[in-house]
Amino acid sequence: MKWNEVAKVxxxxxxxxxxxxxxxxxxxxxxxSHWLNARRSPELEVIARILHILDIDEFKVDKxxxxxxxxxxxxxxxxxxxxxxxxxxxxxxxxxxxxxLGSNEADNFANEWIESGAVIxxxxxxxxxxxxxxxxxxxxxxxxxxxxxxxxxxxxxxxDLILVMSKNNSELSFKKIQSDGHxxxxxxxxxxxxxxxxxxxxxxxxxxxxxxxxxx
Numbered sequence: 001m002k003w004n005e006v007a008k009v010x011x012x013x014x015x016x017x018x019x020x021x022x023x024x025x026x027x028x029x030x031x032x033s034h035w036l037n038a039r040r041s042p043e044l045e046v047i048a049r050i051l052h053i054l055d056i057d058e059f060k061v062d063k064x065x066x067x068x069x070x071x072x073x074x075x076x077x078x079x080x081x082x083x084x085x086x087x088x089x090x091x092x093x094x095x096x097x098x099x100x101l102g103s104n105e106a107d108n109f110a111n112e113w114i115e116s117g118a119v120i121x122x123x124x125x126x127x128x129x130x131x132x133x134x135x136x137x138x139x140x141x142x143x144x145x146x147x148x149x150x151x152x153x154x155x156x157x158x159x160d161l162i163l164v165m166s167k168n169n170s171e172l173s174f175k176k177i178q179s180d181g182h183x184x185x186x187x188x189x190x191x192x193x194x195x196x197x198x199x200x201x202x203x204x205x206x207x208x209x210x211x212x213x214x215x216x
Contacts, residue, residue, distance in 0.1 A: 001066060001067060002067065003050075003067040004036050004038050006051070006056070006067045007036060007050055007051065008036055011054065014054065018032045018036065021050070021053065021054075025049065025053070040138070041138045041140075043141055044141050044213055045143060048213050051067075083117050085113040085116075086113065086116060086124040086149060087106070087110030087125050088110055088111070088113065088147070089127055091172055094125075094163075094165070095170050098165055098203065101205060101206075102123045102152055103123075106125075107125075112126075114126050116149050118151075118209045120153065121153030122151055122152040122153020123151075123152040123206075124150065124152070124209075125149075125150055126147050126148065126150070127147070127148055127150060127174075128145065128146070129142055129143070129144055129146045132193070133173070133175060133188040133189070134161070134175065134188060134189045135189065137190075137191070140189075141189060142208075143213070145214075146213050148163075149208070149209050149210040150206035150207060150208055151208075151209050152206045152207075154209075155207075156177050156207055157177075160176070160208070161174065161175070162175065162186075162207055163204075163205045163206050163207075164203065164205060165205055166201060167203060172205075173186055173196065174208070175188050175196070176188070176189065183198075184197070185198065186198060186202075
C-alpha cells in the first residue's frame with residue numbers, strides 16, 4: 001500500500017480526522033488533504049512524522065514508494081520470509097575495503113547489524129545516506145540519514161539506484177543510473193545536484209534494494 005492509503009486506514013482505526021492531524025502537524029487541513037489524496041507528495045521526513053503521529057514507528061519503504069508496516073511484517077506471507085542481518089558499513093569502511101567488499105573482512109569492523117527480508121543475490125550491506133542528492137521535490141525520496149540496503153550480486157538496470165565510487169578521489173555517490181545514447185549517467189533525484197557521466201574512473205559497487213528511515 002502507498003503511505004497515504006496506510007495513513008487513511010490508520011486514521012479510521014484511531015478515529016482521527018484530517019483537522020486533528022493537521023493540528024498535530026501545525027499545517028492547514030487543506031495541505032493534509034492534498035497529501036492524503038495523493039494530489040501532492042510530501043518528503044519522506046514528513047511521511048515519517050505523520051505515521052509517527054498515527055502510532056506507526058516501524059515501517060519500510062519499497063523502491064516503488066510502497067509502505068510496509070510492522071503489521072505487514074507479521075502477516076502470513078511475511079512470517080515465512082527469510083530474515084537476515086546485514087552490516088551497516090560506514091563511508092570510510094567501504095572506501096578502505098572497496099576491493100574486498102565481497103568478502104567478510106569489512107564486516108568485522110561494523111558496529112551495527114540490521115535485519116531485512118529482502119532477497120539478496122550477492123553480498124549485502126547497509127549504508128547511511130549522506131547529502132541531499134536523492135531528496136526529490138516530489139514523489140519518492142531517499143533523504144540524508146536514510147539507511148539503504150545494497151546488493152552486490154545484481155547487475156545494474158535502467159533506473160536502478162546504485163552506489164558508485166569515483167576512483168580518482170575516492171568519493172561515494174548514491175544516484176540513479178540512466179542511459180543517454182551510448183552514455184550511462186548518474187542522475188540525482190534532487191534537480192539542484194549535477195548529473196555525472198559514468199566513466200572508467202567510476203566503480204559500481206552495489207544496487208539499492210531497500211531503504212528505511214529510523215526515527216530513534
